[in-house]
Amino acid sequence: MELALRGKKALVTGGTRGIGRGIVLALARAGVDVVTCYHTDSDFVGSLEAELKALGGDHSVVRADLTRPSDVAELLDHVKDRYGRLDLLVNNAGAISHVPYGELPQEEWQRILATNLTGTHLVIQHALPLLGAGSSVVGIGSRAVDAGVPLRAHYTATKAALVGLNRSLAREFGPKGIRFNVVALGVIETENFHALPEEQRTLMAERYGAKTALGRLGKPEEVAGAVLWLASDLSRYVTGNVIGVDGGIS
Template identity: 35%
Template structure:
């Protein structure tokens, strides 16, 4: 861990209103669409200046920034590919061009892959772990000198780590690694007042799930939750908003289930 630390008194941070995160800076990976976009919008609405990271969809990232600015918030887009050598250093170089430190880091970017164990090639496995587990590890490591004391690290995991889900074997394993990392870092960074938590969504209706266009498939997915509906990105973003706020100052090392009670009856 870097010995360089800063505090919330650091200057040159842009305040955006009087929300609970006013004057703070956030970075959300994979924020151009889906859950990441909803998280970026929520943190901005709470007053944070938000770095909207994306890997390839520049148009979607610009739309996210525009939506934040139209609502009176502040945001900037930065592009880096994750899962490749030097990705964490590249991300922080891009971030440093816009901000001088970070208060809230949300590791949201992730990919899926072939699921059943006999379907997973070594290259597929390596790619899933490179983006879902290795990238967050080194983004955090390289970002510690930028992360202010009293800051927040929030890792997006998945409900598939809680049940046997053979169709997502490598994905579930990569998210399990993120959950252990979360627990370990909560212990490591507590002395700096930094909280580290994970959020585990269930089935969320986003454009990465085109199969939900089938009403029967969507109804089946809705049945996973005790509320008999499919989750929305905002359902997850609101949990992240809480964990990012001072209200969550006494919560660390936790994995918050945001699945709408999926699997409670199993």
């Protein structure tokens, strides 16, 4: 069955690395025109631009700090000028750190909330004029909300808040035909995973893989598969939900 995504317009935040990059490239291969953004310059920016150029389509990669309202406004102005509408918004940009809760500095609490929650709020709010009937908004969440992970209370709090935000928005904007869902992830192999020393990488893969029904970690392209489905009309009656892409982790 065809997803029929060719010609759709998408914004994916934080799309030059890891899960976001996998989503951007999968959308581009499906014929979707994609704008994505990044926070910090790196070699990943140029390499993504080169891959997107080779795939063809109307894509762009721009810099934006999503904790700054002015940057978010400029990002969505860029999308408006380029496409005039949005069929898909993927709120992927995020930050994480591991700090004992009793030692968590106020500045770090604020940094994680500003990036993961307030940044998402700002992007959605500025995107609203570009979203219409049939549009899909996807938040990248985490199974940490269900499991509870030590040293990540601040991160987990933002991902739990993302679920509540999307459920409320699904009810508010459902009459306009705009859908809001969260994809809750297990442990996914990204550049950070592959940058670990081999012994640590093997230990992590065995430890977390054993917790899944499938016996392995996930891959960015497998997350992208769920996003493509949520972008398509095949999921047109799906909203306000949390969809686990976690290999059956427990």
